[in-house]
Amino acid sequence: MADQLAIGSRRGLKPALPLLLPAYLWLTVAIFLPLSAMVFFSFMTDLPLAGKEWSFTLGNYAAFFSQSLYSTLLLSSLRLGLEVTLWCVVIGYPAAYVLAKVLKGRSREAIFLLVILPFWSNGLVRIFSWAMVLREGGILDTALNAVLPFKINIDLMYSYPAVIIGLVHSYVPYMVLTCYLTLQAIDDSLIEAGRSLGASRRQVLWRVIIPLSMPGLIAGAALIFVPVVGSFMEPRILGGRTGTFYGTVIEDQFVAVFNWPLGAALSFILLAVVLIILALAAPVLRRAA
Amino acid sequence: MRMPRLTAFLTATAVFVSAFTLGAQAAEEVHVLNWKGYGADEPWAVANFEKATGFKVVNDFFNSEQEMLTKIRTNPGLYDVVMINAAFNDQAMAGKLIQPIDVSKLSNYADIAKDKASSPMLNHDGKVYGVPWVWGLTALAINEKSFDKPPTSIAEMWHPAHKGRVIIRDDAVEAVQFGAIATGQNINDIKDMDAVKAKLTSLMPQIKTFWSSENDWNQMVASNQIDIGTYWSGSADRAKTHFKLPVSLVIPQEGAVAWLDAFSIPVGSKNVAGAEAFINYMIDPKFYVEWVTKVGAPVSANTKAVDALPEDAFNRKVMGSPDVAKRIQFQAPITDAQREKYLALWQELKVNVK
Amino acid sequence: MATTRILEWLGRLYIVLLLGFLYLPIIIMTAMSFNASPFYQLPFEWTTDWYASLWQNDQLIAATWNSIEIAIITTLISTVLGSMASLALYRYDFRGKKVLQALLFPPIAIPWLITGTAMLIFFFGVGIGRGLVAILLGHVALALPYVIVVVSARLQTFAPELEEAARSLGANQWQVTMRVTLPWIMPGVIAGGLFAFAVSFDQFVVSYFLSTPGQTTLPVEIYAAIRKGFTPEINAVSTIIIVVSMALMLLTARFFKFGGEK
Numbered sequence: 001m002a003d004q005l006a007i008g009s010r011r012g013l014k015p016a017l018p019l020l021l022p023a024y025l026w027l028t029v030a031i032f033l034p035l036s037a038m039v040f041f042s043f044m045t046d047l048p049l050a051g052k053e054w055s056f057t058l059g060n061y062a063a064f065f066s067q068s069l070y071s072t073l074l075l076s077s078l079r080l081g082l083e084v085t086l087w088c089v090v091i092g093y094p095a096a097y098v099l100a101k102v103l104k105g106r107s108r109e110a111i112f113l114l115v116i117l118p119f120w121s122n123g124l125v126r127i128f129s130w131a132m133v134l135r136e137g138g139i140l141d142t143a144l145n146a147v148l149p150f151k152i153n154i155d156l157m158y159s160y161p162a163v164i165i166g167l168v169h170s171y172v173p174y175m176v177l178t179c180y181l182t183l184q185a186i187d188d189s190l191i192e193a194g195r196s197l198g199a200s201r202r203q204v205l206w207r208v209i210i211p212l213s214m215p216g217l218i219a220g221a222a223l224i225f226v227p228v229v230g231s232f233m234e235p236r237i238l239g240g241r242t243g244t245f246y247g248t249v250i251e252d253q254f255v256a257v258f259n260w261p262l263g264a265a266l267s268f269i270l271l272a273v274v275l276i277i278l279a280l281a282a283p284v285l286r287r288a289a
Numbered sequence: 290m291r292m293p294r295l296t297a298f299l300t301a302t303a304v305f306v307s308a309f310t311l312g313a314q315a316a317e318e319v320h321v322l323n324w325k326g327y328g329a330d331e332p333w334a335v336a337n338f339e340k341a342t343g344f345k346v347v348n349d350f351f352n353s354e355q356e357m358l359t360k361i362r363t364n365p366g367l368y369d370v371v372m373i374n375a376a377f378n379d380q381a382m383a384g385k386l387i388q389p390i391d392v393s394k395l396s397n398y399a400d401i402a403k404d405k406a407s408s409p410m411l412n413h414d415g416k417v418y419g420v421p422w423v424w425g426l427t428a429l430a431i432n433e434k435s436f437d438k439p440p441t442s443i444a445e446m447w448h449p450a451h452k453g454r455v456i457i458r459d460d461a462v463e464a465v466q467f468g469a470i471a472t473g474q475n476i477n478d479i480k481d482m483d484a485v486k487a488k489l490t491s492l493m494p495q496i497k498t499f500w501s502s503e504n505d506w507n508q509m510v511a512s513n514q515i516d517i518g519t520y521w522s523g524s525a526d527r528a529k530t531h532f533k534l535p536v537s538l539v540i541p542q543e544g545a546v547a548w549l550d551a552f553s554i555p556v557g558s559k560n561v562a563g564a565e566a567f568i569n570y571m572i573d574p575k576f577y578v579e580w581v582t583k584v585g586a587p588v589s590a591n592t593k594a595v596d597a598l599p600e601d602a603f604n605r606k607v608m609g610s611p612d613v614a615k616r617i618q619f620q621a622p623i624t625d626a627q628r629e630k631y632l633a634l635w636q637e638l639k640v641n642v643k
Numbered sequence: 644m645a646t647t648r649i650l651e652w653l654g655r656l657y658i659v660l661l662l663g664f665l666y667l668p669i670i671i672m673t674a675m676s677f678n679a680s681p682f683y684q685l686p687f688e689w690t691t692d693w694y695a696s697l698w699q700n701d702q703l704i705a706a707t708w709n710s711i712e713i714a715i716i717t718t719l720i721s722t723v724l725g726s727m728a729s730l731a732l733y734r735y736d737f738r739g740k741k742v743l744q745a746l747l748f749p750p751i752a753i754p755w756l757i758t759g760t761a762m763l764i765f766f767f768g769v770g771i772g773r774g775l776v777a778i779l780l781g782h783v784a785l786a787l788p789y790v791i792v793v794v795s796a797r798l799q800t801f802a803p804e805l806e807e808a809a810r811s812l813g814a815n816q817w818q819v820t821m822r823v824t825l826p827w828i829m830p831g832v833i834a835g836g837l838f839a840f841a842v843s844f845d846q847f848v849v850s851y852f853l854s855t856p857g858q859t860t861l862p863v864e865i866y867a868a869i870r871k872g873f874t875p876e877i878n879a880v881s882t883i884i885i886v887v888s889m890a891l892m893l894l895t896a897r898f899f900k901f902g903g904e905k
Contacts, residue, residue: 011736019731023724023787024743030784031750031758034765038757041764067633069640095661098654111658117892118665121672121885123845124865125877129668132675132683135512139671142685157514158498169664222752230754233847237869240498244639247756254760254852256355257632258362264764267757278752320856325871349856350871363767364855504872511682532681 035271042265060265070249070266074273077246081229084167085221091168092175093217097209099176100183101191115176123170127237130166131157134238158240166238167228175220182216183209218281226274246270318345319563322360323372325350326503326527328423328580329571338570344563352501353460361386366557369564375410375549376620378419387553389416394562395569400593410622411551419551420568423523425587425608426538426617427463428545430520430528432510433535443471443541445517452495456509456518459499461635462623463546464489467519470544470618477621486634493642503527510534523587526603530585538603540613547617549590669885676878683875693875700876705857706864707880709775710844713860717782717843722836724783725790730824732791733798747788755848758785763852774858778850782843789842790835797831 041047042061046054064070095115103111118126133139135157144154156162186209194204210217232247239245250270253263323329330348339345349368351357354377361371362384373381381387392398398406401421411419429446431439435454446455457464466476468485479485497515500506503524509515511534520538528536552568554561570576574594580586581598588604589595598605607613623631679688697703732740750758759781766777801824809819825832847862854863861880868877 013735013737013739016731016735016737019727020743023728023791024746026720026724026780027746027750027784027787030762030780032746034758034761035749035753037765037768038761041768069633069636072640091661091664094654095658098658102651102654103658111662113892114662115665117889118669119841119845121669121888122862122865122881124847124862124869125672125881126668128869128877129672129675132671133667135514138512139685155514169668172661173665226752226754230756232756233866241493241496241639241642243498244636244642247754249636250756250760254763256353256359258355258359260764263760267760271753271757274752274754347857350867352870360856363773367856502871508682511680511684 038264039268041261042268044261047260060262061269063262064265064269070246073244073246073249074270077229077231077270078273080163080167080231080235080245081225083164084171084228085225087164087168088172088175088224089217089221092172092220093179096176096179096183096216100180100186101188112180115173119173124233124237126170127166127234130162130169130238134162134165157238158242160239160242162238162240163235163243166234167231170234171224171228174223175217178220178223179213179216182213186212222278222281225277229274230270317343317560317563318347319370319560319567320347320349320368321370321372321567322349322351322357322368323370324503327372327523328576328584328586329370329372329567331580331584333583334570334576334580337576338567341570342563342566344560344566346567354462358384358386361555365555366559368555369558369560370567371553371555372422372550373419373553374620375408375419375421375551376622378410378551378553379413379622380625381553382413382418386555387418388556388558389418390420390554390568391565392417392420394565395420395572397569397572397574397591400574400591401572402590402592405549405590408549410549419553420572421549421551421590422571423587423589424547424549425522426540426545426547427458427467427519427521428525429517429539429541430506430525430536431517431539432513432515433537434513435516439537439539440517441539441542443543445541446471446492447495451516453497454514454516455492455495456497456500456506456515457492458519459501461631462628463519464635464638465631466546466620470541470546473543476546476618477623482630482634486638489634489638490641493638496642499639507532507534507536510536521587522608523585526581526585526587528585531583540607540616542616544616544618547619549619550587551590672878673882673885676875676882678875681874693879696874697876697879703861703864703876703880706859706861707884709859710861713775713779713782714840714844716779717786718836718839721783721786721790721839722832725787725835725839726794726828726832728787729791729794729798729828730820732795733801747791750785750788755785755846759849759852762849766853773853773855777853778858778860781849781853782846785846785849786839786842789838790832793835793838794828794831797828797834801827 043056043058044054045057045059099108099111099115131138135141135155138154138157140156141154144152156165190208190212191204194208195201199207230247230250232245232251235243235245236248237243246266250263250266253259253266321329328334329346330350335346335348349360351360354374357371357373358377358381361368361381371387373387378387398420405421405424408421411417411421429440429443435451445451457467465479465485468489469476469479471488472481472484474480474485497509498505500509500518503521506518506520506524507528509518510528511532520536522538525536525538528534552571554564554568558564572589572591572594574589574591574597577586577589577591577594578597581602581604586604588608595605595609600606674687675683676693677689677691679690679692732744762777762781763773766772766780771777771780805823805827806819809823814822845862846860847866850860851863851866854860859867861884865877865881868874
């Protein structure tokens with residue numbers, strides 16, 4: 001971003017400060033100080049509330065490493081994030097391609113709007129609506145049995161697939177959006193040139209289109225993977241007995257069990273893992289950009 | 290943009306924001322914390338109480354005893370009345386969350402059954418920390434559509450015919466105590482935790498989902514997704530009376546967990562007089578009879594209230610019978626160490642289910 | 644090119660299927676808000692009772708207003724502060740600028756569960772406490788980076804010579820900004836504002852940890868209802884909101900081109 005701005009830019013932090021300060025002060029108070037406070041809390045034995053005794057401890061982190069429970073949950077949350085991201089790529093990328101390269105003019109505009117419109121309905125309600133669709137005797141079951149000549153039993157509710165379906169539904173528009181933006185920027189003449197030089201459709205796809213749209217794919221993947229790893233309300237509503245994930249355990253520490261220091265430590269471990277994964281993805285992203 | 294302008298803008302925003310936050314606190318409100326759909330939030334009851342006393346009731350709800358305690362801890366001064374299971378009264382008092390109640394202000398207190406009123410769980414140092422309200426059972430409830438005749442044993446939960454059609458509550462203490470009954474142990478003195486663990490582990494594959502509110506249970510029955518599960522006696526009654534669902538309560542021969550729900554006043558309540566009036570109204574026979582007939586409820590701790598029910602009422606005939614009394618075990622307070630042990634066990638069971 | 648045509652039609656069919664998947668729950672939600680059974684039992688029985696009882700539900704209405712108010716204030720504050728910061732990042736060159744730009748990403752790149760719980764701990768610790776003020780603090784911080792990114796993108800298309808020209812004609816900094824730069828970046832500012840509104844209005848996780856009873860937003864109230872006893876009133880309020888926001892979106896789309904050719 002900075003390189004292109006160089007022309008006409010003037011030097012010096014001083015004149016920039018009055019413009020920058022309000023926004024960054026706000027971010028400091030609402031994001032950076034809280035994150036530091038969380039790290040601090042994660043080393044405490046108890047909350048410093050109502051004159052309670054507290055001291056520093058490593059016990060909260062020890063709890064994570066000594067009980068296989070937490071690492072199992074973290075792994076299953078990471079797996080959930082990975083699976084949801086993959087499904088979003090598989091479902092979202094072709095849609096973005098059709099949107100960018102097949103549809104033209106007003107119909108493209110209209111469909112694009114339709115894809116991003118669900119963002120403006122409440123995410124929780126959309127998740128809950130899946131419960132009505134997926135359960136046995138629910139809408140999907142009833143509809144399919146009315147159409148199909150043979151009897152089938154659809155009961156996906158309260159299962160791992162239900163959580164996946166709900167999450168993919170919530171996040172797939174992000175993937176369509178980011179991929180669409182990069183696909184749209186690819187010049188059609190590049191694709192035609194490839195084809196006229198004798199490359200097959202498949203070769204053009206793998207050698208030209210996918211590499212050029214990589215930044216969109218990765219940006220979309222990051223936008224989906226990060227929140228899914230920390231999701232707790234979707235598994236709670238759709239997962240039933242299989243709905244225990246790392247996020248739900250953190251929620252419990254804050255809302256029910258009232259063990260904030262342990263919750264802080266678990267949050268911080270999740271943060272570290274997410275940052276490591278993002279850092280690993282960053283070089284790819286930078287190279288592609 | 291100049292700084293003064295910005296400051297003015299931010300100040301204006303701050304004033305605006307505080308204006309709509311401060312409006313929320315009115316003096317004559319009674320803030321009540323309870324389970325949802327559990328008497329205190331019945332619209333007719335709230336309307337009657339408000340008309341009689343002039344106080345305005347503001348309801349808030351919790352999903353578990355743990356969440357209830359956290360809500361009082363993190364919102365000091367907000368609540369005036371809180372409904373606490375007697376087994377958790379100790380913990381709330383030790384955490385300095387609730388205050389002694391001046392029972393001389395409650396005209397209905399004298400009618401409360403002596404054994405309930407004098408329960409050591411609710412009285413500390415000669416002071417009353419909880420006013421007994423209702424008691425009931427955590428027993429089994431069945432979907433009538435799935436049974437020709439009601440089962441009598443707790444073992445029905447493990448029957449292969451109900452695989453994937455069983456429901457239990459997402460609560461560590463309740464699950465462990467249920468396991469204790471299933472293995473023939475005393476719920477307040479579990480000697481063989483391994484047996485409880487093994488029993489619950491073998492139950493996990495049977496389970497459809499965990500419930501955390503009455504509404505969960507009722508929805509599962511309404512959509513015919515479950516056959517049998519643990520349920521509270523008052524809730525089963527409500528499901529049948531109020532929601533017209535095919536639900537009936539089973540008190541298994543192995544026994545059931547009994548609990549006593551009581552009202553307390555949190556430390557820092559801004560409207561103690563309103564709280565006392567509300568608690569007194571909640572233990573009034575008139576309210577109770579209306580609650581049972583219209584909606585369905587557990588058994589009142591007020592003897593006059595129970596006597597006001599018809600002879601053959603379930604809460605009088607069955608719940609009052611000596612045969613049932615023999616089978617049930619009242620929950621006693623549990624220590625922090627026990628609670629942590631139960632929670633760890635429950636989490637482990639839930640994680641390994643996948 | 645017959646294959647191309649077939650592929651294109653398959654592509655269109657695919658888009659229709661995807662839209663079906665995206666809209667299925669929304670359609671169900673709308674339908675169920677007119678169904679009489681509180682447990683979503685079929686067969687369908689028409690009723691508008693849930694809309695009627697919605698008006699009696701003070702708690703839900705209060706939470707809806709809170710959501711709208713917070714979203715509007717968040718939009719105002721974050722577009723103003725965000726546009727200012729974008730201008731500074733565009734106009735001036737200084738050491739540490741890259742760091743400042745990188746600092747915009749944590750609010751987007753960290754799971755809301757972590758930001759939310761961290762805010763809870765911090766606000767609780769320093770005495771800001773929870774409630775609407777805390778929720779507003781959090782929402783603005785979450786929306787700021789979106790505004791800065793969108794406005795900066797628009798600024799990239801701005802020719803700095805315009806500012807120079809205005810300055811050489813004797814305009815002061817304030818006049819240059821208000822008369823030349825701002826009109827140019829306005830579409831970016833408005834797009835950023837729409838983002839900010841959407842981020843705030845649909846924000847659940849951060850609001851959930853920062854709300855107190857009586858000071859909640861609509862998504863928090865909905866979550867509580869789902870866990871403690873869901874009524875189709877929630878479907879009714881969601882249906883109203885999606886209809887209103889769709890109308891708003893279509894209206895905005897008439898004025899600004901989203902996704903169309905540049």
